[in-house]
Amino acid sequence: MANNDTIKKTLLVTITLSLVCSVLVSGAAVALKSRQNENKVLDVQQNILAISGLVADPKALSRQEIQEEFSxxxxxxxxxxxxxxxxxxxxxxFNQQAASKDPAMSNALPADQDKALIKRLEKTAKIYVVEKNGKLETVILPVRGYGLWSTLHGFLALESDLNTVAGFGFYQHAETPGLGGEVDNPRWKGLWIGKEVFDDKGNIDITVVKGAVDPSASDAKHKVDGLSGATLTSRGVDNLVKFWLGKNGFGPFLNNLKKGES
Known part of the structure; x- marks a missing residue:
């Protein structure tokens, strides 16, 4: 009787199983890619809805309800x-993240201008506007910058005066849970609401301080508590907000919008 337990047959079975598994895994990845992309878009929409103030808890909505509200x-x-x-x-x-990596659609930032440590700045940005009866209610600006371990991607929403914060939050980062990861804490995000980003002369005056803000201080409306035990993440958030509100970010756009020249 022939011995079937040969090295050649063992290798053949192993290779065949590996090929079959590879095909199945690749097929599943391709089949799920579309849904994964949809989920990424949905997550961004949920964050924008929450930051805009249109919906208190977007995560409680169905996919269809989110899309209806986002419209x-x-x-x-x-x-x-x-x-x-x-x-x-x-x-x-238009994909802003892709544009930021495309030399034809972005510019390298000199170190002395790269406060947010993003290296390249896209020429075009995608913002979101909420209007009521033809009048601006909220403008939602995409922001990003480096914290301690990662680039934080999020949105800053301003009220119709283009000065008062309506909402702020991040939808993507890899900061340390319990420390820098507290940028996701609803309590901390809530501290931003109502703060003013510019002073009376139009200069950027919003600052993330070390420790807690003294509510009795004359400039308390421009200050936000730092994250406990996460100095570098707090500094990163402070830097990215200042960068995107400044001359290399949305500063010129906000000035034009105030004057009706956008």
Whole structure:
């Protein structure tokens, strides 16, 4: 009787099983990629809805309800160099993160201008606007910058005066849970609401302080408590907010919008 337990047959079975498993895994990855991309978009929409104040708890909504609520928000493109709306690109297909890595759609930032440590700045940004009866209620600005371990991606929402914070939060980061990861803490995010980002002369005056803000201080409306035990993450948040509100970020756009020249 022939011996079937040969090295050749063992290798053949092993290779065949490996190929079958590889095909199954690859097929599953391809099949799930579309749903994964949809879930990423849905997560960003949930964060925008929460930050805009339109929905108290977007996570409690169904996929369809999220999309219905998000339809009340208008995405627009902004040319960061001119500070004016850009209608040359397709707002529905524009990917800001991809643009930031494309040399044709972004510029390298000199070290002395790169307060947020993002290395490259896209020429165009995708913002979101909430209007009621044709009047601006909220403008939601994408922001990002380096913390301690990662680049934090989020949104800063301003009220119609383009000065008062309506909401703030991050949808992507890899900061330390319990420390820098407290940027996700609803209590801390709530501290930003009502704060003013500019002083009376239009200078950026919002600051994340070390420790707690003295509520009786004359400048308390421009200060936010730092994250306990997360000095570098707090500093990173402070830097990224200042960068995106400044001349290389949305500063020119906000000035134009105030003057009705966007």
């Amino acid at each position: 009340k928000i208008t995405p627009k493109l902004v040319d960061l160099e001119t500070g004016k709306f850009d209608t040359k690109l397709d707002v529905d297909t």
